[in-house]
Amino acid sequence: MQEYVEKVGVADVGQRLDVFWQTCLEEEGVGRSRVQAWIKDGRARINGQVCSKAATRLMPGQTLTLAPEYTDSSVVPDDGPLNVFFADEDLVVVNKTPAMTVHPAPSVAEPTLVHRVAHHFPALLSQSGERPGIVHRLDKDTSGLIVLALSESARLSLTQAFASREVYKEYLALVAGVPDSSGTVSLALGRHPSIKTRMAVVERGGRAAETRFELLWSAADRSASLVRVRIMTGRTHQIRVHMAALGHPLLGDAVYADKQTAARAPRQMLHAWQLRFEHPRSFESMEFCAPPPDDFLQVLRELCRERACIGLTGAVGSGKSTVRAVAEEMGVPVFCADRVVAEAYAKGGEGCAILEHHFGTRFTHPGGGVDKDLLRSALAESDSLRREVERLVHPLVRHALHAFRAAHDEDVTLAEIPLLCEAGLAAEIDLLAVVYCPDRLRHARLQGRGWSPERIVMVDSWQWPQDRKVGMAQLVVDNSGSLQDLHSRARALIQVVQEMLRGHAERCVDELCAIFENPDTMEEAD
Known part of the structure; x- marks a missing residue:
């Protein structure tokens, strides 16, 4: 019974x-x-x-x-695979795969875990009722450890152990955002007032529920975190509802998460990681640990994947455009500040409208658009005017850079911004790369392109000295050699960053997998 x-x-x-x-x-x-x-x-x-x-x-x-009176079990054994961690005459511990319902119910047509266990351990069917052997449950799409009783005496003993909170149950969950480093949620749970298939935090008529969590790791972009969760009560959907109530729903949870969070994983990212209890007959301490399955690890790998936007800058004539062109040839998405400004200065562009608002038609063509030669001449004659124009235009570049980054999910992107340092945009990129060319060589190359010495001096005065930019950079591309040398070094720049990001991601996953396979016990709450 x-x-x-x-x-x-x-x-x-x-x-x-x-x-x-x-x-x-x-x-x-x-x-x-x-x-x-x-x-x-x-x-x-x-x-x-x-x-x-x-x-x-x-x-x-x-x-x-x-002690409900059910009809005798009509479970028909199913010969599907079963990942058994332990079994004896009293109980079996199974690592349940996701997408498998634990026990039969009127709404369940497919074989359940009970059907599978009944095939591998026929003793299960010696128990009566519609849920033979069940002493606790996991949601259909939750993976991990579950214990089933194979005898009536074991079932009664384990049921009492679960009710008395003598069983240690710990889960791994991938949640949206970054929760506190640890915490306890004690919010009563009951049926949702209007959607009867859901649970909810309720003020009246609910059942006491306690969930403890501890932050293990957060993604570099803080969009998701890995938490370990211990439940002190076994309420329906407890972890999913409690974490959603904190503002950190589970990735992939189609019921309790927003659509964007639900779409980030193929199922709710919840895995029953550790299970510890006393054997009902021998009273031996039983401890089990099951690292998460492949679908969980795949989502984790994606979260560990780092992305980097290389901010490319350097003095005028240093070779930035060549490095940018090489990156484009390698398939790297590229942002070019000069292109942004050119579009902004065109007829109908935002930059043109801003300059007209502040200076009238002083710097615009009769037919519309900014007269860049006229503007450049005016800037050469007045530092205060140049600083004012930069103050007006730099926010356009910043906004365009934000939009570029939001639109690209590739591992490596590159943003060529001549005044990156001067405009205070260094905080908007991940790695600062400077193309360095000795001044004498750089000036000679510019003069070969028709620049006068006076123009070179003027434009240089608008930027920081090269040594100051190099001092801020994490990466420096030397352009003191041939054009072929610069091409090779530009490719090496992209490859170094790509390899660095792959290495970081691999180390991240390896470190987390080591935790999964060598668990400890969560510290007791104060």
Whole structure:
């Protein structure tokens, strides 16, 4: 005979006995009238004493038991694969795959975990009822460790151990955002007031639930985190509802997460990682650990993947455009500040409108658009005017850079910005690369392109000295050799960054996998 055991929590006080049990068993398709019939037949106990009154109000700390009368099990064994971690004559510990329902229910047509266990361990069917061997549950799309009883005595003992919080259950979860380093959630859970297939945090009529979590790791962009979670109660969808209530729903959770978060994984990223309990017969301490499955690890690998935007700058004539062109040839998405400004200065462009607003038609063509030669001459004559124009135009470049980065998910992108340092844009990129060319060689090359010495001096005065930029850079491309040398060094720049990012991602995954395979116990909350 199956028997359920529950403790009355603070949120349960004052609730009717039949309502309490109907809430517990609603997910299994058990209606209130059926619960009332069991209570009337003397199948309910409070602190060991039979209670046949369905309207009895619950008191704090009571131990409730219910021995429902199900029809004999009609489970037909299924010969599908089963990942067994441990088995003896009393119990079996299984590492459940995602997309598998634990036990039969009216709404479940496909074979369940119970059907699989019944094939590999026929002793399971010696127990009566519709859920033989079940002492706790995992959601269909939650993977990981679950224990089933193979004998009636083991089932009763394990059921009592779960109800008394003597079983250590710990999960791994991938959640949106970055939660606190640790915490405890104690929010009562009940059926959603309008969507009966969901659970929700409720103020009245809910059941006490306690979830403890600890932050293990966060993605570099802070969009997601890995947390370890210990549940002190086993309420339906407890972790999923509690983490969503904190503002950190599980990735892939189609029920409790927003659409964007739900789309980030193929299922809710929840895995029953550790299970520890006392053997019901030998009283031996049983400890099990199951690293997460491939689909969980694949999402984690994607989160560990780092992206870097290389901010490329350097003095005028240093070779930036050549490096940019090489990056484009290699398939790297490229942002060019000069192109942004040129578009902004064109007829109808935002930059043209801004200059007209501040200076009238002083710097625009009669037909529209900025007269760049006229503007350049004016800037050469007035530092204050140049600084004012830069103050107006630099935000356009910043905004365009933000849009570029948001539009590209590639590992490496490159942003060529001549005044990157001077405009205060260094904080907007991940790696600062400077193309360096000795001044004498750089000036000679510019003069070969028709630049006068006076123009070179003027434009140089608008930028920081090369040595100051080099001092800020993480990467320097030497352009003191031939054009072929510059091409080779530009390719090497991109390759070095790509290899660095791959190495970081691999180390990240390796370090987390080492944790998965060598677990410890979460520290007790204060």
